[in-house]
Amino acid sequence: MKDIYKTIAFPSEEILFKEKNSKFFGYAFPVTTEDEIKNHLEILRKKHFGAVHCCYAFQLGTDKIQFRANDDGEPSNTAGMPIYGQIQSFGLTNILVVVVRFFGGIKLGVGGLIAAYRTSAQMALENAEIIEKTIDIHYAISFDYKNMNKVMRVIKEKNIEIISQKMEMSCEIEIATRKKNAEMVFDIFSNLFEVEIKLKE
Structure with a gap:
C-alpha cells in the first residue's frame, strides 16, 4: 500500500x-x-x-x-x-x-x-x-480517565503521533498514524475494553 x-x-x-x-x-x-x-x-x-x-x-x-x-x-x-x-x-x-x-x-x-x-x-x-510525507489516517479515541494508562501504553509502543488531547473525567485523544498501519492501530484500540475509536473526518 x-x-x-x-x-x-x-x-x-x-x-x-x-x-x-x-x-x-x-x-x-x-x-x-x-x-x-x-x-x-x-x-x-x-x-x-x-x-x-x-x-x-x-x-x-x-x-x-x-x-x-x-x-x-x-x-x-x-x-x-x-x-x-x-x-x-x-x-x-x-x-x-x-x-x-x-x-x-x-x-x-x-x-x-x-x-x-x-x-x-x-x-x-x-x-x-x-x-x-506519509499519508496519515486520523482517529479520535474516547475513554474514561481510569483507562488512560492502557491507551497511552499502546500510543507509546506503536509510536503513534498525538495531534490533540482533552484529559478530563472522560478523555479524548486525536491520533495520526501512517495509512499502512491504520488498520492494525484501529484493531488494537477496538479490542481495548471501554475504549472507543472512530475515524476522524
Whole structure:
C-alpha cells in the first residue's frame, strides 16, 4: 500500500524566465486547501498589479486527487496544462504552481507560450525543496480517565503521533498514524475494553 507522497517543504523563491521581452515569474507553494490557493493567488495578483496573466495549476489530495489548470486569458491549454504537466512530472501533490506573465510586445505563438510556461513552472519546482510525507489516517479515541494508562501504553509502543488531547473525567485523544498501519492501530484500540475509536473526518 502506497502511503507516501511528495510535496514541497516551503514556498519556493521567485524565479524569472524571459522570452522575447515577455517576463514570466514562477512560484510554487505547498497547499492543502482551496482557500490557501485563493489566498496565494490574491497576494500575487496584488504584487504583480500590472501583469496581463496570472496562470496556475494545482493538485490536492492523495486518494481522491483534485486538480485544476487555469490559462487566465492565454489561448486554451497553453499555460495551465503545461504548468500542471510539470507538477505531474515531478510527481507532486498538495501543491500550487503559479506563473505570472508580463507581456513584452512580441507574440510568442502557441508553441512559444507552452514552452515558456512549462520552463517557468519547471524552474519554480527545481527551486523548491521536495520532501516526502506519509499519508496519515486520523482517529479520535474516547475513554474514561481510569483507562488512560492502557491507551497511552499502546500510543507509546506503536509510536503513534498525538495531534490533540482533552484529559478530563472522560478523555479524548486525536491520533495520526501512517495509512499502512491504520488498520492494525484501529484493531488494537477496538479490542481495548471501554475504549472507543472512530475515524476522524
